[in-house]
Amino acid sequence: MIRLSYLSNTNVPLEAECITPDLFLGKSNADIAKLTVFDGNRKCELGQFFSISGTMDDDSILIENDCSNVKLIGSRMTRGKIEVLGNVGMHLGAGIKGGSILVRGSATDWVGAEMKGGTIEILGDAGHLIGAAYRGASVGMRGGNLIVHGSCGNEVGSHMRRGLIAIGKNVGDFVGMGMIAGTIITAGSVGIRAGAEMKRGTLVFLSEKPALLPTFRFSCNYNPSFLTIYFNKLKQFNFPLLTPTDTTWSRYCGDLISLGRGEILCKA
Amino acid sequence: MISNTEAPSFVFQGVKIIDTFAEAFPITGTRVIVTAVSKEWAFIAATTSTGYASSVIGCDTEAGIERELSPDETPDGRPGFSLLFFAFSREALQKAIVARVGQSILTCPTTACYNGVAIDPTRAIQIGGMLRFFGDGYQTSKLLDGKRYWRIPVMDGEFVCEDKFGTVKGVAGGNILILATTQAFALQAASRGVAAARKVPDVILPFPGGVVRSGSKVGSKYKKLKASTNEAYCPTLRAIAASQLDPNVSAVYEIVIDGFSREAVEAAMKNALHAACGEGVECISAGNYGGKLGPVHIRLSSLIS
Numbered sequence: 378m379i380r381l382s383y384l385s386n387t388n389v390p391l392e393a394e395c396i397t398p399d400l401f402l403g404k405s406n407a408d409i410a411k412l413t414v415f416d417g418n419r420k421c422e423l424g425q426f427f428s429i430s431g432t433m434d435d436d437s438i439l440i441e442n443d444c445s446n447v448k449l450i451g452s453r454m455t456r457g458k459i460e461v462l463g464n465v466g467m468h469l470g471a472g473i474k475g476g477s478i479l480v481r482g483s484a485t486d487w488v489g490a491e492m493k494g495g496t497i498e499i500l501g502d503a504g505h506l507i508g509a510a511y512r513g514a515s516v517g518m519r520g521g522n523l524i525v526h527g528s529c530g531n532e533v534g535s536h537m538r539r540g541l542i543a544i545g546k547n548v549g550d551f552v553g554m555g556m557i558a559g560t561i562i563t564a565g566s567v568g569i570r571a572g573a574e575m576k577r578g579t580l581v582f583l584s585e586k587p588a589l590l591p592t593f594r595f596s597c598n599y600n601p602s603f604l605t606i607y608f609n610k611l612k613q614f615n616f617p618l619l620t621p622t623d624t625t626w627s628r629y630c631g632d633l634i635s636l637g638r639g640e641i642l643c644k645a
Numbered sequence: 646m647i648s649n650t651e652a653p654s655f656v657f658q659g660v661k662i663i664d665t666f667a668e669a670f671p672i673t674g675t676r677v678i679v680t681a682v683s684k685e686w687a688f689i690a691a692t693t694s695t696g697y698a699s700s701v702i703g704c705d706t707e708a709g710i711e712r713e714l715s716p717d718e719t720p721d722g723r724p725g726f727s728l729l730f731f732a733f734s735r736e737a738l739q740k741a742i743v744a745r746v747g748q749s750i751l752t753c754p755t756t757a758c759y760n761g762v763a764i765d766p767t768r769a770i771q772i773g774g775m776l777r778f779f780g781d782g783y784q785t786s787k788l789l790d791g792k793r794y795w796r797i798p799v800m801d802g803e804f805v806c807e808d809k810f811g812t813v814k815g816v817a818g819g820n821i822l823i824l825a826t827t828q829a830f831a832l833q834a835a836s837r838g839v840a841a842a843r844k845v846p847d848v849i850l851p852f853p854g855g856v857v858r859s860g861s862k863v864g865s866k867y868k869k870l871k872a873s874t875n876e877a878y879c880p881t882l883r884a885i886a887a888s889q890l891d892p893n894v895s896a897v898y899e900i901v902i903d904g905f906s907r908e909a910v911e912a913a914m915k916n917a918l919h920a921a922c923g924e925g926v927e928c929i930s931a932g933n934y935g936g937k938l939g940p941v942h943i944r945l946s947s948l949i950s
Contacts, residue, residue, distance in 0.1 A: 520788075539788055541789065560787065560789075577785065579787070597802075599801075599802040599803075600682070600755075600802065601796075601802065601803065602680070602723065602757045602803075602805050603721065603757075603787055603794055603796060603803075603805045605720070605721040605722040605723075606720050606721055606787075606789060606794065607787075608722075609720070609722065610789060610790065623682075638785065
């Protein structure tokens with residue numbers, strides 16, 4: 378395991394998209410220290426901001442200290458594991474294709490934006506637009522699992538195409554906005570306009586039913602057996618939302634202003 | 646033909662065991678997990694979907710219930726049963742299962758259907774992916790950890806069926822023949838054998854109750870028939886046909902076993918043979934065609950240790 382200890386306390390965001398198992402693999406610690414990062418708009422070396430120890434023998438990276446200002450950790454990684462012992466900055470795991478990221482603190486915006494695979498788990502909170510499409514892009518998250526045990530901001534899973542997002546506490550407004558497919562499960566309260574313009578996909582709300590847009594229409598109360606498959610998956614993450622298999626759910630179809638093949642499932 | 650009276654034999658638990666072999670053959674198989682809101686409905690789906698599936702001589706598949714599954718063993722946390730299906734090719738297996746799931750499980754209240762075998766993409770068969778068209782465009786799917794689940798709207802909610810099922814190269818046609826002095830003793834012995842064989846995982850006994858009373862031979866005097874009664878084991882014909890039966894044998898039952906591996910079939914045959922030995926059983930033998938039908942030969946003597 379490579380151990381990175383963040384040493385800087387600058388207020389300028391550090392863009393460190395080089396912190397991935399893919400780029401560390403086969404390099405000595407001296408070579409890893411020379412990888413490029415951007416301190417604001419200034420091109421620097423990773424070693425100027427992190428102390429580096431250990432080896433990449435098990436394809437994993439451990440990051441210590443508060444990295445709230447460090448962006449793009451694990452972005453586009455395809456393999457291995459990253460564990461962060463503190464908070465992390467924006468764009469964590471953006472475009473990730475494989476491997477796993479575990480954050481024992483909180484993250485901010487754009488976690489797993491346009492991710493294609495792998496798993497991101499955050500034990501604390503996350504910001505806005507997690508698993509979302511970047512502005513101007515048509516498709517957000519395209520696969521993988523994005524698990525946040527705390528709360529999230531607005532536009533969670535915006536335009537996501539595939540994959541699973543699970544939120545342990547509250548989400549802000551416009552969750553699943555423009556969703557193309559995929560599944561979002563939330564355990565806490567939900568902001569306004571959930572599922573706005575969603576075409577397909579599933580929003581599962583485990584707490585009180587939020588005020589839904591008028592373009593979502595009630596279909597029925599029933600017992601969707603596929604949900605248990607998702608809940609069993611979330612048990613792997615000690616997710617505190619599991620409900621009995623005989624729970625009855627209300628199904629709302631929408632957004633009828635769009636394709637209308639999406640669904641919102643709330644406890645009946 | 647050497648009769649069972651004259652054939653080499655040995656004694657095990659007081660029963661004569663003919664020193665012969667069961668002739669089995671390779672076959673393609675898969676496991677289907679069917680669940681429902683209750684064990685009763687899951688059982689109805691399990692029995693109807695594996696009905697009329699005793700022998701590939703006359704059925705599209707050989708199938709049976711492997712075992713009951715508790716809710717914590719099924720993908721959706723409901724009661725279920727694991728079913729094994731066998732056919733000569735993956736194409737035939739897919740065709741048979743699509744038809745059977747479509748007619749007997751999709752139609753059954755509250756059921757769902759899942760793959761129970763590790764998937765090798767090059768050897769998978771498509772089940773949910775074929776049945777989804779019943780949804781007439783309203784079907785949706787969920788993809789989780791590389792597995793796709795089709796959700797087909799039906800009148801009590803939705804039918805969930807996994808897209809692809811894995812297949813394995815298994816063995817069909819493992820068997821023992823129980824020769825007894827009366828029909829009652831033969832049936833008791835066969836029932837004991839069936840119960841013991843069913844304790845082995847990865848096997849099914851595809852015939853009714855696990856027991857066959859109509860042992861067959863290849864061919865017939867009638868050209869259209871692929872198989873016909875094996876007169877050598879029919880006690881009513883002992884006086885007029887070349888018989889394999891000792892004079893005091895009045896009934897014969899066969900236990901046929903299909904499994905995911907030779908080892909599993911052997912273990913089930915061993916259990917069946919050991920359990921079948923008892924009061925009224927004169928002899929235990931095995932069905933074969935002189936080695937001309939199948940390459941898997943399981944000797945009864947190897948089951949005694």
